[in-house]
Amino acid sequence: MEKIEVLKRCPMFRELDEEQLELIASMAVSEVYEVGESLGKQGRAQEKAFIIEDGLVGIYLELGPMMHRQIQAASNFELVCWSAMLPPYHMFSTVRAIETTKVLAFNGLELAQLCQSHPPIGCKIHRSVAQTIATRLRSAYTQLMGVTAQD
Numbered sequence: 001m002e003k004i005e006v007l008k009r010c011p012m013f014r015e016l017d018e019e020q021l022e023l024i025a026s027m028a029v030s031e032v033y034e035v036g037e038s039l040g041k042q043g044r045a046q047e048k049a050f051i052i053e054d055g056l057v058g059i060y061l062e063l064g065p066m067m068h069r070q071i072q073a074a075s076n077f078e079l080v081c082w083s084a085m086l087p088p089y090h091m092f093s094t095v096r097a098i099e100t101t102k103v104l105a106f107n108g109l110e111l112a113q114l115c116q117s118h119p120p121i122g123c124k125i126h127r128s129v130a131q132t133i134a135t136r137l138r139s140a141y142t143q144l145m146g147v148t149a150q151d
Contacts, residue, residue, distance in 0.1 A: 003028050006053045006104055009077040012128040013051075020121050027111065028104040033057075033097040040081040040091040048105045049084040052076055055101025059136075060094040068094065071140055079132050084108025085115075086129070 003025040007013040013024060030053070033039055040046045042062045057080055059072040071093065074080050080095050085108045115122030 001053060003030075003104060006051060006077065010051045010079065011077070011131070012079050012125060015124045015128075016121065020118075023114070023118075023121075027106055027114070029106075031103050031105045033101045033103065035097055035099060037097050039095040039097070039103070040083070040093075042091050042094045044091055045089055046081050046084040046091045047089075047108055049082055049108045049111060050080050050095075050103040050105055052078050052080065053102045053104055055103070056098045057095050057101055058098045060096060062094055071143065072136060073098065079129070081108075082129050082132060085112045 004018075004021050007016070007021050007024055007028075013021060016024065028051075031050075033055070039048075039050055039057060042060070052075055054076055056073060056075045058070045059074060059080070060068045061071050062068045074095075081091065083089060083091050084106075089108065111125075115125050
């Protein structure tokens, strides 16, 4: 699938016009992650943000050196590893491929700089990142309430 088509289907870039999408597409690099490979690791600096083109990743909370729990999943056209765009640029969870996953990878700092130098683009992208964070928080809260309600 063409980069522009992937971007158009991603909620993060849906509001951008063709010229803006072409600028964003020029920053994207296609990458493939095999089952078990990490896209980002909890507590570590994150350099890349990803839009999943095709595949499935798990979002895990590391609870200790030998224990982790999958809290969510993300699939086609979703944003993962958004921490690469926002200070302090550290991951709050681990993201790992559950199946072979093709992504569009972005240098997070370059994307953040683009948002600053092009305010109309930045406003739309940051609004979408905020919506992604809010959705994931709501989902985690709902999951937590289900767990505590069973106790």
